[in-house]
C-alpha cells in the first residue's frame with residue numbers, strides 16, 4: 605500500500621504516518637519494522653518516547669532506503685535553550701544512528717525560553733544539515749503568529765491533537781494561509797472513535813470501520829496529515845487502507861459536526877487553546 609504524499613513549502617511528506625508513543629523495547633522495534641514493511645514511510649518519534657534507538661534499528665532492519673522514510677523527532681520543552689537544542693539533536697542522531705532527521709519539532713511550547721531563541725537554534729540545526737525541516741507541536745494560533753510573523757520562522761509543520769471530537773478550524777485556517785502541515789496526533793482519539801455510532805454508520809456505508817472513516821476524513825482535508833499509533837499489524841494495515849474510497853462533502857460535514865471540545869492531551873503546561 606503506497607501512501608500518497610502532500611507538499612508544503614516545496615517539501616513532501618506521506619500524509620499518513622506511524623505514531624510510536626509507547627512502542628519501546630524489542631516489541632516496539634518489531635512493531636515499527638512491521639509498519640515499514642506494510643508500507644508506512646513516515647515515522648513519528650520523540651526524545652520523550654525513549655524509543656529513538658528502536659526506530660533507527662527498525663529502519664535499518666526493514667531494508668527500505670533511508671531517504672524513502674520520513675523521520676520526525678521532537679525536543680521536550682525543558683531543553684529549548686540554544687545549547688540544549690544543540691546537545692539534544694546530537695544525542696538523538698546518535699540514538700537513531702542517522703546523520704539527519706527529516707523533521708525536528710518543538711514538542712511543547714515553553715515560557716522559560718524566548719521563542720525566537722529556540723527557533724533560531726532550530727534553524728541553525730537545519731543549516732548544519734542535522735535536520736532537513738523544522739516545525740512545532742502543540743502551538744496555538746497566537747504562538748504561530750509570533751513564530752511566523754515576529755520571528756519569520758520557516759516552519760513545515762505543527763503537530764497537534766485532532767480527531768472528530770475536537771475542532772481545529774481556527775488553527776487550520778491560520779496554517780493553510782502559511783502553507784504548513786497540520787499533522788494530527790491522537791487521530792483516532794486513542795481508540796474512542798470506535799465507540800461512535802455516527803462514525804460506525806458512516807463506516808458501514810463505505811464498507812469501512814469507524815477508524816478508517818476517521819483517518820480518511822483527516823487526510824481528505826486540505827493541509828492535514830495523521831499519525832495513528834498501533835502495535836498490532838492488523839490494525840496498522842487497516843489504518844493504511846483508507847486510500848481506496850472517498851467521503852462525500854456531506855459525509856465530511858457530518859464528521860465535523862461531531863466536534864465537542866474533547867481533548868485527551870491535558871497538562872498543566874499547555875497553552876491557552878483556540879477551540
Ligand SMILES: NC(=O)c1ccc[n+]([C@@H]2O[C@H](COP(=O)([O-])OP(=O)(O)OC[C@H]3O[C@@H](n4cnc5c(N)ncnc54)[C@H](OP(=O)(O)O)[C@@H]3O)[C@@H](O)[C@H]2O)c1
Nearest residue numbers: 623624625789790791792793794795832833834835836839
Ligand atoms: N506531539 C504531541 O504532543 C503528541 C501527543 C500525543 C501523541 N503524539 C503522537 O501521535 C501518535 C498517535 O497518538 P496516540 O498514540 O496517543 O493515539 P491514537 O493513535 O489516536 O490511538 C492509539 C490507540 O488506538 C489503537 N488502535 C490503533 N489503530 C487501531 C485500529 N485500527 N483498530 C482498533 N484500535 C486501534 C491502538 O491500539 P493497538 O496498538 O492495539 O492497535 C492504541 O491503543 C503517538 O503515538 C505519537 O507519535 C504526539
